[in-house]
Amino acid sequence: MKIVTIVGARPQFIKAAVVSECIHKISKSNDINEIIVHTGQHYDYDLSKIFFEDLNLPKPKYNLNVGSGSHAEQLSNTLIRLEKIINNERPDMVLVFGDANSTLAGSLSAVKLCVPIAHVEAGARNFSLRIPEEVNRILTDRISAILLCSTQNCVKNLEREGICDGVFFTGDVMYDLHLRMRDKVQEDLTIFHNLEIQPGEYFLGTVHRPRNTDEKKRLKDIFVAFLELDKPIVLPLHPRTIENLKNIDLYERINRAPQIRLIKPLRYLELLRLVLDACAIFTDSGGMQKEAYFCQCPCITLFHNTSWPETLDNGWNRLVDSDKNRILEAAHQTIPQEQPRLDLFGDGNAGRLIVDRLLDCLANPRDIYL
Known part of the structure:
Protein backbone atom coordinates (compact mmCIF):
# COMPACT_ATOMS: atom_id res chain seq x y z
CA MET A 1 0.00 0.00 0.00
CA VAL A 173 -3.46 17.98 13.43
CA MET A 174 -2.01 21.34 14.50
CA TYR A 175 -3.73 20.85 17.85
CA ASP A 176 -2.10 17.41 18.12
CA LEU A 177 1.33 18.94 17.61
CA HIS A 178 0.59 21.84 19.95
CA LEU A 179 -0.28 19.48 22.80
CA ARG A 180 2.86 17.43 22.17
CA MET A 181 5.27 20.36 21.99
CA ARG A 182 4.06 23.05 24.38
CA ASP A 183 5.49 21.46 27.53
CA LYS A 184 8.81 20.79 25.78
CA VAL A 185 9.37 24.48 25.00
CA GLN A 186 7.84 25.99 28.16
CA GLU A 187 11.10 26.17 30.13
CA ASP A 188 13.26 27.47 27.28
CA LEU A 189 13.78 31.22 27.74
CA THR A 190 16.56 31.60 25.15
CA ILE A 191 14.51 33.53 22.63
CA PHE A 192 13.45 36.09 25.26
CA HIS A 193 17.08 36.79 26.13
CA ASN A 194 18.05 37.04 22.46
CA LEU A 195 15.23 39.50 21.67
CA GLU A 196 15.57 41.42 24.97
CA ILE A 197 11.91 41.01 25.87
CA GLN A 198 10.09 39.75 28.95
CA PRO A 199 7.50 36.95 28.92
CA GLY A 200 4.01 38.44 28.93
CA GLU A 201 5.27 41.92 27.98
CA TYR A 202 5.32 41.86 24.17
CA PHE A 203 3.20 41.41 21.08
CA LEU A 204 3.87 39.01 18.20
CA GLY A 205 2.99 39.83 14.60
CA THR A 206 3.01 38.11 11.20
CA VAL A 207 1.95 39.72 7.91
CA HIS A 208 2.16 37.69 4.71
CA ARG A 209 -1.14 37.75 2.77
CA PRO A 210 -0.67 39.30 -0.69
CA ARG A 211 -3.56 41.70 -0.11
CA ASN A 212 -1.82 43.07 2.99
CA THR A 213 1.70 43.07 1.60
CA ASP A 214 1.01 44.17 -1.99
CA GLU A 215 -1.57 46.91 -1.42
CA LYS A 216 0.43 49.94 -0.30
CA LYS A 217 -2.22 51.61 1.86
CA ARG A 218 -3.04 48.42 3.76
CA LEU A 219 0.62 47.67 4.36
CA LYS A 220 1.31 51.21 5.54
CA ASP A 221 -1.71 51.36 7.87
CA ILE A 222 -0.79 48.07 9.54
CA PHE A 223 2.85 48.96 10.17
CA VAL A 224 2.17 52.53 11.25
CA ALA A 225 -0.14 51.01 13.87
CA PHE A 226 2.70 48.73 14.97
CA LEU A 227 4.91 51.81 15.43
CA GLU A 228 2.38 53.23 17.90
CA LEU A 229 2.11 50.16 20.16
CA ASP A 230 3.04 50.66 23.80
CA LYS A 231 4.91 47.33 24.09
CA PRO A 232 7.59 45.63 22.00
CA ILE A 233 6.36 43.67 19.02
CA VAL A 234 8.28 40.76 17.50
CA LEU A 235 7.89 40.59 13.73
CA PRO A 236 9.25 37.52 11.89
CA LEU A 237 8.66 38.79 8.36
CA HIS A 238 8.56 37.11 4.98
CA PRO A 239 11.14 38.51 2.51
CA ARG A 240 8.31 39.77 0.26
CA THR A 241 6.90 41.82 3.14
CA ILE A 242 10.28 43.41 3.80
CA GLU A 243 10.75 44.23 0.13
CA ASN A 244 7.36 45.92 -0.04
CA LEU A 245 8.09 47.92 3.12
CA LYS A 246 11.20 49.21 1.37
CA ASN A 247 9.12 50.14 -1.68
CA ILE A 248 6.94 52.44 0.43
CA ASP A 249 9.94 53.90 2.31
CA LEU A 250 8.82 52.44 5.63
CA TYR A 251 11.39 49.71 6.19
CA GLU A 252 14.14 51.85 7.72
CA ARG A 253 11.69 53.49 10.10
CA ILE A 254 10.41 50.08 11.19
CA ASN A 255 13.90 48.66 11.50
CA ARG A 256 15.09 51.56 13.70
CA ALA A 257 12.04 51.71 15.98
CA PRO A 258 13.12 50.71 19.53
CA GLN A 259 9.96 48.71 20.28
CA ILE A 260 10.08 46.64 17.08
CA ARG A 261 12.05 43.39 16.88
CA LEU A 262 12.40 42.67 13.17
CA ILE A 263 13.64 39.10 12.67
CA LYS A 264 13.77 36.34 10.08
CA PRO A 265 11.01 33.70 9.96
CA LEU A 266 11.23 31.37 12.95
CA ARG A 267 11.30 27.62 13.30
CA TYR A 268 8.11 26.10 14.70
CA LEU A 269 9.35 25.55 18.26
CA GLU A 270 10.63 29.13 18.58
CA LEU A 271 7.37 30.51 17.27
CA LEU A 272 5.34 28.36 19.65
CA ARG A 273 7.41 29.61 22.58
CA LEU A 274 6.65 33.22 21.66
CA VAL A 275 2.92 32.56 21.19
CA LEU A 276 2.67 30.99 24.65
CA ASP A 277 3.67 34.21 26.44
CA ALA A 278 2.59 36.99 24.06
CA CYS A 279 0.10 39.65 25.22
CA ALA A 280 -1.64 39.26 21.87
CA ILE A 281 -0.91 38.21 18.30
CA PHE A 282 -1.43 40.35 15.20
CA THR A 283 -1.70 38.15 12.13
CA ASP A 284 -3.33 37.47 8.78
CA SER A 285 -2.45 33.77 8.98
CA GLY A 286 -5.11 31.15 9.57
CA GLY A 287 -2.57 28.86 11.20
CA MET A 288 -1.48 31.54 13.63
CA GLN A 289 -5.10 32.27 14.53
CA LYS A 290 -5.49 28.65 15.56
CA GLU A 291 -2.16 28.54 17.40
CA ALA A 292 -3.14 31.64 19.39
CA TYR A 293 -6.46 30.01 20.25
CA PHE A 294 -4.73 26.82 21.42
CA CYS A 295 -2.36 28.91 23.59
CA GLN A 296 -5.22 31.00 25.01
CA CYS A 297 -3.58 34.12 23.61
CA PRO A 298 -5.81 36.93 22.25
CA CYS A 299 -5.58 37.19 18.47
CA ILE A 300 -6.06 40.30 16.35
CA THR A 301 -6.66 39.31 12.74
CA LEU A 302 -5.50 41.77 10.11
CA PHE A 303 -8.18 40.76 7.64
CA HIS A 304 -11.93 41.18 7.19
CA ASN A 305 -12.81 37.51 7.65
CA THR A 306 -11.38 34.18 8.80
CA SER A 307 -11.54 30.59 7.66
CA TRP A 308 -11.65 29.60 11.34
CA PRO A 309 -14.78 31.29 12.78
CA GLU A 310 -14.49 28.99 15.80
CA THR A 311 -11.66 31.20 17.07
CA LEU A 312 -14.03 34.19 17.23
CA ASP A 313 -15.94 32.52 20.06
CA ASN A 314 -15.91 34.51 23.32
CA GLY A 315 -13.69 37.24 21.86
CA TRP A 316 -10.44 35.28 21.54
CA ASN A 317 -10.04 36.43 17.94
CA ARG A 318 -11.03 39.88 16.64
CA LEU A 319 -11.28 40.87 12.98
CA VAL A 320 -9.85 44.38 12.53
CA ASP A 321 -8.78 44.26 8.86
CA SER A 322 -6.06 46.86 8.16
CA ASP A 323 -7.76 49.70 10.05
CA LYS A 324 -5.13 51.46 12.17
CA ASN A 325 -7.54 52.66 14.86
CA ARG A 326 -9.15 49.26 15.24
CA ILE A 327 -5.73 47.61 15.45
CA LEU A 328 -4.65 49.90 18.28
CA GLU A 329 -7.98 49.56 20.07
CA ALA A 330 -7.78 45.77 19.93
CA ALA A 331 -4.22 45.88 21.30
CA HIS A 332 -5.66 47.06 24.61
CA GLN A 333 -8.36 44.40 24.85
CA THR A 334 -8.63 42.47 28.08
CA ILE A 335 -8.24 38.70 28.13
CA PRO A 336 -11.68 37.12 27.56
CA GLN A 337 -13.43 35.75 30.63
CA GLU A 338 -14.53 32.46 29.07
CA GLN A 339 -11.95 29.83 28.13
CA PRO A 340 -11.48 28.80 24.48
CA ARG A 341 -13.43 25.71 23.44
CA LEU A 342 -10.46 23.65 22.34
CA ASP A 343 -12.66 20.59 21.81
CA LEU A 344 -13.91 22.32 18.66
CA PHE A 345 -10.59 21.23 17.12
Whole structure:
Protein backbone atom coordinates (compact mmCIF):
# COMPACT_ATOMS: atom_id res chain seq x y z
CA MET A 1 0.00 0.00 0.00
CA LYS A 2 1.61 3.23 -1.14
CA ILE A 3 0.75 6.83 -0.22
CA VAL A 4 2.39 9.87 -1.83
CA THR A 5 2.37 12.84 0.55
CA ILE A 6 2.82 16.26 -1.07
CA VAL A 7 4.09 19.27 0.88
CA GLY A 8 5.62 22.56 -0.11
CA ALA A 9 5.18 25.27 2.56
CA ARG A 10 5.78 25.59 6.31
CA PRO A 11 2.16 25.01 7.42
CA GLN A 12 2.13 21.79 5.40
CA PHE A 13 5.35 20.55 7.04
CA ILE A 14 3.70 20.98 10.44
CA LYS A 15 0.54 19.11 9.46
CA ALA A 16 2.33 16.36 7.54
CA ALA A 17 4.69 15.67 10.46
CA VAL A 18 1.80 14.56 12.67
CA VAL A 19 0.23 12.28 10.05
CA SER A 20 3.58 10.84 8.92
CA GLU A 21 4.44 9.88 12.49
CA CYS A 22 1.13 8.03 12.81
CA ILE A 23 1.70 6.30 9.46
CA HIS A 24 5.19 5.23 10.58
CA LYS A 25 3.84 3.72 13.81
CA ILE A 26 1.48 1.39 12.00
CA SER A 27 3.45 0.93 8.75
CA LYS A 28 4.95 -2.47 9.61
CA SER A 29 1.69 -4.08 10.68
CA ASN A 30 -0.26 -2.58 7.78
CA ASP A 31 2.39 -2.59 5.05
CA ILE A 32 2.14 1.14 4.30
CA ASN A 33 4.85 2.87 2.31
CA GLU A 34 4.73 6.68 2.49
CA ILE A 35 6.68 8.68 -0.08
CA ILE A 36 7.11 12.38 0.65
CA VAL A 37 7.38 14.91 -2.16
CA HIS A 38 8.58 18.44 -1.32
CA THR A 39 7.57 20.78 -4.13
CA GLY A 40 9.97 23.49 -2.99
CA GLN A 41 7.21 26.11 -2.95
CA HIS A 42 8.83 27.24 0.31
CA TYR A 43 12.06 28.24 -1.33
CA ASP A 44 14.19 28.98 1.75
CA TYR A 45 16.06 25.67 1.71
CA ASP A 46 17.80 26.07 5.07
CA LEU A 47 14.61 26.96 6.98
CA SER A 48 12.72 24.23 5.14
CA LYS A 49 15.36 21.71 6.22
CA ILE A 50 15.13 22.92 9.83
CA PHE A 51 11.37 22.33 9.85
CA PHE A 52 11.86 18.76 8.66
CA GLU A 53 14.45 18.18 11.40
CA ASP A 54 12.51 19.91 14.22
CA LEU A 55 9.33 17.99 13.50
CA ASN A 56 10.97 14.64 12.69
CA LEU A 57 9.35 14.68 9.27
CA PRO A 58 10.94 11.97 7.10
CA LYS A 59 13.32 13.21 4.45
CA PRO A 60 11.50 13.71 1.14
CA LYS A 61 12.27 11.23 -1.62
CA TYR A 62 11.72 13.99 -4.17
CA ASN A 63 12.44 17.72 -3.97
CA LEU A 64 11.05 19.55 -6.98
CA ASN A 65 12.73 22.92 -6.27
CA VAL A 66 9.86 24.85 -7.84
CA GLY A 67 10.67 28.03 -5.90
CA SER A 68 8.83 31.33 -6.07
CA GLY A 69 6.89 32.82 -8.94
CA SER A 70 3.38 33.72 -9.97
CA HIS A 71 0.51 31.36 -9.19
CA ALA A 72 0.53 30.16 -12.80
CA GLU A 73 4.27 29.54 -12.78
CA GLN A 74 4.22 27.61 -9.51
CA LEU A 75 1.22 25.53 -10.50
CA SER A 76 2.42 24.68 -14.01
CA ASN A 77 5.96 23.82 -12.95
CA THR A 78 4.71 21.68 -10.07
CA LEU A 79 2.11 19.89 -12.22
CA ILE A 80 4.67 18.89 -14.81
CA ARG A 81 7.04 17.43 -12.21
CA LEU A 82 4.35 15.75 -10.10
CA GLU A 83 2.76 13.98 -13.04
CA LYS A 84 6.02 12.16 -13.73
CA ILE A 85 6.43 11.17 -10.08
CA ILE A 86 2.87 9.87 -9.69
CA ASN A 87 3.16 7.94 -12.95
CA ASN A 88 6.43 6.43 -11.78
CA GLU A 89 5.37 5.61 -8.20
CA ARG A 90 1.79 4.52 -9.00
CA PRO A 91 0.47 5.21 -5.47
CA ASP A 92 -2.82 3.97 -4.05
CA MET A 93 -3.52 7.47 -2.74
CA VAL A 94 -2.19 11.04 -2.81
CA LEU A 95 -2.32 12.95 0.47
CA VAL A 96 -2.45 16.77 0.45
CA PHE A 97 -2.72 19.38 3.19
CA GLY A 98 -4.29 22.79 3.59
CA ASP A 99 -4.62 25.35 0.82
CA ALA A 100 -1.24 26.17 -0.74
CA ASN A 101 -0.47 26.02 -4.45
CA SER A 102 1.25 22.69 -3.71
CA THR A 103 -2.11 21.40 -2.47
CA LEU A 104 -3.92 22.23 -5.68
CA ALA A 105 -1.07 21.05 -7.91
CA GLY A 106 -0.91 17.73 -6.09
CA SER A 107 -4.67 17.28 -6.35
CA LEU A 108 -4.85 18.12 -10.05
CA SER A 109 -1.93 15.83 -10.85
CA ALA A 110 -3.58 12.96 -9.01
CA VAL A 111 -7.11 13.39 -10.35
CA LYS A 112 -5.89 13.50 -13.96
CA LEU A 113 -4.28 10.10 -13.35
CA CYS A 114 -7.35 8.76 -11.48
CA VAL A 115 -5.46 8.40 -8.18
CA PRO A 116 -7.69 9.00 -5.11
CA ILE A 117 -6.95 12.18 -3.15
CA ALA A 118 -7.18 12.63 0.62
CA HIS A 119 -7.38 16.26 1.74
CA VAL A 120 -6.41 17.15 5.31
CA GLU A 121 -8.06 20.38 6.53
CA ALA A 122 -10.89 20.06 4.03
CA GLY A 123 -13.92 22.33 4.21
CA ALA A 124 -12.27 25.48 5.61
CA ARG A 125 -13.77 28.55 3.91
CA ASN A 126 -13.25 32.31 3.76
CA PHE A 127 -16.17 32.71 1.32
CA SER A 128 -14.17 34.99 -0.96
CA LEU A 129 -12.75 33.91 -4.31
CA ARG A 130 -10.48 36.93 -4.18
CA ILE A 131 -8.32 34.91 -1.78
CA PRO A 132 -6.03 32.53 -3.76
CA GLU A 133 -6.06 29.94 -0.99
CA GLU A 134 -9.87 29.83 -1.10
CA VAL A 135 -9.76 28.83 -4.76
CA ASN A 136 -7.23 26.10 -3.92
CA ARG A 137 -9.45 24.77 -1.12
CA ILE A 138 -12.65 24.66 -3.15
CA LEU A 139 -11.10 22.96 -6.17
CA THR A 140 -9.20 20.44 -4.05
CA ASP A 141 -12.30 19.54 -2.03
CA ARG A 142 -14.36 19.08 -5.19
CA ILE A 143 -12.00 16.41 -6.59
CA SER A 144 -10.99 14.64 -3.35
CA ALA A 145 -12.21 11.15 -2.45
CA ILE A 146 -11.53 11.60 1.28
CA LEU A 147 -12.18 14.92 3.01
CA LEU A 148 -10.70 15.16 6.51
CA CYS A 149 -12.13 18.10 8.44
CA SER A 150 -10.56 19.95 11.37
CA THR A 151 -13.90 21.13 12.82
CA GLN A 152 -17.59 20.37 12.54
CA ASN A 153 -18.03 23.78 10.91
CA CYS A 154 -15.82 22.54 8.04
CA VAL A 155 -18.11 19.51 7.68
CA LYS A 156 -21.12 21.84 7.46
CA ASN A 157 -19.39 23.99 4.83
CA LEU A 158 -18.98 20.93 2.63
CA GLU A 159 -22.59 19.87 3.20
CA ARG A 160 -23.75 23.29 1.98
CA GLU A 161 -21.74 22.69 -1.20
CA GLY A 162 -23.35 19.30 -1.71
CA ILE A 163 -20.29 17.31 -0.64
CA CYS A 164 -21.31 14.65 1.87
CA ASP A 165 -19.71 11.35 0.83
CA GLY A 166 -16.20 10.66 2.08
CA VAL A 167 -16.35 13.51 4.63
CA PHE A 168 -14.98 12.90 8.14
CA PHE A 169 -14.46 15.06 11.23
CA THR A 170 -11.03 14.18 12.61
CA GLY A 171 -9.96 17.26 14.55
CA ASP A 172 -6.97 19.42 13.75
CA VAL A 173 -3.46 17.98 13.43
CA MET A 174 -2.01 21.34 14.50
CA TYR A 175 -3.73 20.85 17.85
CA ASP A 176 -2.10 17.41 18.12
CA LEU A 177 1.33 18.94 17.61
CA HIS A 178 0.59 21.84 19.95
CA LEU A 179 -0.28 19.48 22.80
CA ARG A 180 2.86 17.43 22.17
CA MET A 181 5.27 20.36 21.99
CA ARG A 182 4.06 23.05 24.38
CA ASP A 183 5.49 21.46 27.53
CA LYS A 184 8.81 20.79 25.78
CA VAL A 185 9.37 24.48 25.00
CA GLN A 186 7.84 25.99 28.16
CA GLU A 187 11.10 26.17 30.13
CA ASP A 188 13.26 27.47 27.28
CA LEU A 189 13.78 31.22 27.74
CA THR A 190 16.56 31.60 25.15
CA ILE A 191 14.51 33.53 22.63
CA PHE A 192 13.45 36.09 25.26
CA HIS A 193 17.08 36.79 26.13
CA ASN A 194 18.05 37.04 22.46
CA LEU A 195 15.23 39.50 21.67
CA GLU A 196 15.57 41.42 24.97
CA ILE A 197 11.91 41.01 25.87
CA GLN A 198 10.09 39.75 28.95
CA PRO A 199 7.50 36.95 28.92
CA GLY A 200 4.01 38.44 28.93
CA GLU A 201 5.27 41.92 27.98
CA TYR A 202 5.32 41.86 24.17
CA PHE A 203 3.20 41.41 21.08
CA LEU A 204 3.87 39.01 18.20
CA GLY A 205 2.99 39.83 14.60
CA THR A 206 3.01 38.11 11.20
CA VAL A 207 1.95 39.72 7.91
CA HIS A 208 2.16 37.69 4.71
CA ARG A 209 -1.14 37.75 2.77
CA PRO A 210 -0.67 39.30 -0.69
CA ARG A 211 -3.56 41.70 -0.11
CA ASN A 212 -1.82 43.07 2.99
CA THR A 213 1.70 43.07 1.60
CA ASP A 214 1.01 44.17 -1.99
CA GLU A 215 -1.57 46.91 -1.42
CA LYS A 216 0.43 49.94 -0.30
CA LYS A 217 -2.22 51.61 1.86
CA ARG A 218 -3.04 48.42 3.76
CA LEU A 219 0.62 47.67 4.36
CA LYS A 220 1.31 51.21 5.54
CA ASP A 221 -1.71 51.36 7.87
CA ILE A 222 -0.79 48.07 9.54
CA PHE A 223 2.85 48.96 10.17
CA VAL A 224 2.17 52.53 11.25
CA ALA A 225 -0.14 51.01 13.87
CA PHE A 226 2.70 48.73 14.97
CA LEU A 227 4.91 51.81 15.43
CA GLU A 228 2.38 53.23 17.90
CA LEU A 229 2.11 50.16 20.16
CA ASP A 230 3.04 50.66 23.80
CA LYS A 231 4.91 47.33 24.09
CA PRO A 232 7.59 45.63 22.00
CA ILE A 233 6.36 43.67 19.02
CA VAL A 234 8.28 40.76 17.50
CA LEU A 235 7.89 40.59 13.73
CA PRO A 236 9.25 37.52 11.89
CA LEU A 237 8.66 38.79 8.36
CA HIS A 238 8.56 37.11 4.98
CA PRO A 239 11.14 38.51 2.51
CA ARG A 240 8.31 39.77 0.26
CA THR A 241 6.90 41.82 3.14
CA ILE A 242 10.28 43.41 3.80
CA GLU A 243 10.75 44.23 0.13
CA ASN A 244 7.36 45.92 -0.04
CA LEU A 245 8.09 47.92 3.12
CA LYS A 246 11.20 49.21 1.37
CA ASN A 247 9.12 50.14 -1.68
CA ILE A 248 6.94 52.44 0.43
CA ASP A 249 9.94 53.90 2.31
CA LEU A 250 8.82 52.44 5.63
CA TYR A 251 11.39 49.71 6.19
CA GLU A 252 14.14 51.85 7.72
CA ARG A 253 11.69 53.49 10.10
CA ILE A 254 10.41 50.08 11.19
CA ASN A 255 13.90 48.66 11.50
CA ARG A 256 15.09 51.56 13.70
CA ALA A 257 12.04 51.71 15.98
CA PRO A 258 13.12 50.71 19.53
CA GLN A 259 9.96 48.71 20.28
CA ILE A 260 10.08 46.64 17.08
CA ARG A 261 12.05 43.39 16.88
CA LEU A 262 12.40 42.67 13.17
CA ILE A 263 13.64 39.10 12.67
CA LYS A 264 13.77 36.34 10.08
CA PRO A 265 11.01 33.70 9.96
CA LEU A 266 11.23 31.37 12.95
CA ARG A 267 11.30 27.62 13.30
CA TYR A 268 8.11 26.10 14.70
CA LEU A 269 9.35 25.55 18.26
CA GLU A 270 10.63 29.13 18.58
CA LEU A 271 7.37 30.51 17.27
CA LEU A 272 5.34 28.36 19.65
CA ARG A 273 7.41 29.61 22.58
CA LEU A 274 6.65 33.22 21.66
CA VAL A 275 2.92 32.56 21.19
CA LEU A 276 2.67 30.99 24.65
CA ASP A 277 3.67 34.21 26.44
CA ALA A 278 2.59 36.99 24.06
CA CYS A 279 0.10 39.65 25.22
CA ALA A 280 -1.64 39.26 21.87
CA ILE A 281 -0.91 38.21 18.30
CA PHE A 282 -1.43 40.35 15.20
CA THR A 283 -1.70 38.15 12.13
CA ASP A 284 -3.33 37.47 8.78
CA SER A 285 -2.45 33.77 8.98
CA GLY A 286 -5.11 31.15 9.57
CA GLY A 287 -2.57 28.86 11.20
CA MET A 288 -1.48 31.54 13.63
CA GLN A 289 -5.10 32.27 14.53
CA LYS A 290 -5.49 28.65 15.56
CA GLU A 291 -2.16 28.54 17.40
CA ALA A 292 -3.14 31.64 19.39
CA TYR A 293 -6.46 30.01 20.25
CA PHE A 294 -4.73 26.82 21.42
CA CYS A 295 -2.36 28.91 23.59
CA GLN A 296 -5.22 31.00 25.01
CA CYS A 297 -3.58 34.12 23.61
CA PRO A 298 -5.81 36.93 22.25
CA CYS A 299 -5.58 37.19 18.47
CA ILE A 300 -6.06 40.30 16.35
CA THR A 301 -6.66 39.31 12.74
CA LEU A 302 -5.50 41.77 10.11
CA PHE A 303 -8.18 40.76 7.64
CA HIS A 304 -11.93 41.18 7.19
CA ASN A 305 -12.81 37.51 7.65
CA THR A 306 -11.38 34.18 8.80
CA SER A 307 -11.54 30.59 7.66
CA TRP A 308 -11.65 29.60 11.34
CA PRO A 309 -14.78 31.29 12.78
CA GLU A 310 -14.49 28.99 15.80
CA THR A 311 -11.66 31.20 17.07
CA LEU A 312 -14.03 34.19 17.23
CA ASP A 313 -15.94 32.52 20.06
CA ASN A 314 -15.91 34.51 23.32
CA GLY A 315 -13.69 37.24 21.86
CA TRP A 316 -10.44 35.28 21.54
CA ASN A 317 -10.04 36.43 17.94
CA ARG A 318 -11.03 39.88 16.64
CA LEU A 319 -11.28 40.87 12.98
CA VAL A 320 -9.85 44.38 12.53
CA ASP A 321 -8.78 44.26 8.86
CA SER A 322 -6.06 46.86 8.16
CA ASP A 323 -7.76 49.70 10.05
CA LYS A 324 -5.13 51.46 12.17
CA ASN A 325 -7.54 52.66 14.86
CA ARG A 326 -9.15 49.26 15.24
CA ILE A 327 -5.73 47.61 15.45
CA LEU A 328 -4.65 49.90 18.28
CA GLU A 329 -7.98 49.56 20.07
CA ALA A 330 -7.78 45.77 19.93
CA ALA A 331 -4.22 45.88 21.30
CA HIS A 332 -5.66 47.06 24.61
CA GLN A 333 -8.36 44.40 24.85
CA THR A 334 -8.63 42.47 28.08
CA ILE A 335 -8.24 38.70 28.13
CA PRO A 336 -11.68 37.12 27.56
CA GLN A 337 -13.43 35.75 30.63
CA GLU A 338 -14.53 32.46 29.07
CA GLN A 339 -11.95 29.83 28.13
CA PRO A 340 -11.48 28.80 24.48
CA ARG A 341 -13.43 25.71 23.44
CA LEU A 342 -10.46 23.65 22.34
CA ASP A 343 -12.66 20.59 21.81
CA LEU A 344 -13.91 22.32 18.66
CA PHE A 345 -10.59 21.23 17.12
CA GLY A 346 -10.76 17.64 18.38
CA ASP A 347 -9.13 15.84 21.27
CA GLY A 348 -5.50 15.78 20.13
CA ASN A 349 -5.79 12.50 18.20
CA ALA A 350 -6.46 13.86 14.72
CA GLY A 351 -3.36 12.21 13.23
CA ARG A 352 -4.42 8.75 14.34
CA LEU A 353 -8.02 9.28 13.18
CA ILE A 354 -6.78 10.46 9.77
CA VAL A 355 -4.64 7.36 9.30
CA ASP A 356 -7.54 5.14 10.40
CA ARG A 357 -9.74 6.76 7.77
CA LEU A 358 -7.07 6.34 5.10
CA LEU A 359 -6.74 2.63 5.93
CA ASP A 360 -10.52 2.16 5.86
CA CYS A 361 -10.84 3.89 2.52
CA LEU A 362 -7.91 2.00 1.01
CA ALA A 363 -9.45 -1.28 2.14
CA ASN A 364 -12.87 -0.24 0.83
CA PRO A 365 -12.16 2.23 -1.99
CA ARG A 366 -14.81 4.68 -3.12
CA ASP A 367 -14.39 5.14 -6.86
CA ILE A 368 -15.33 8.72 -7.67
CA TYR A 369 -13.90 8.48 -11.20
CA LEU A 370 -16.63 6.33 -12.73
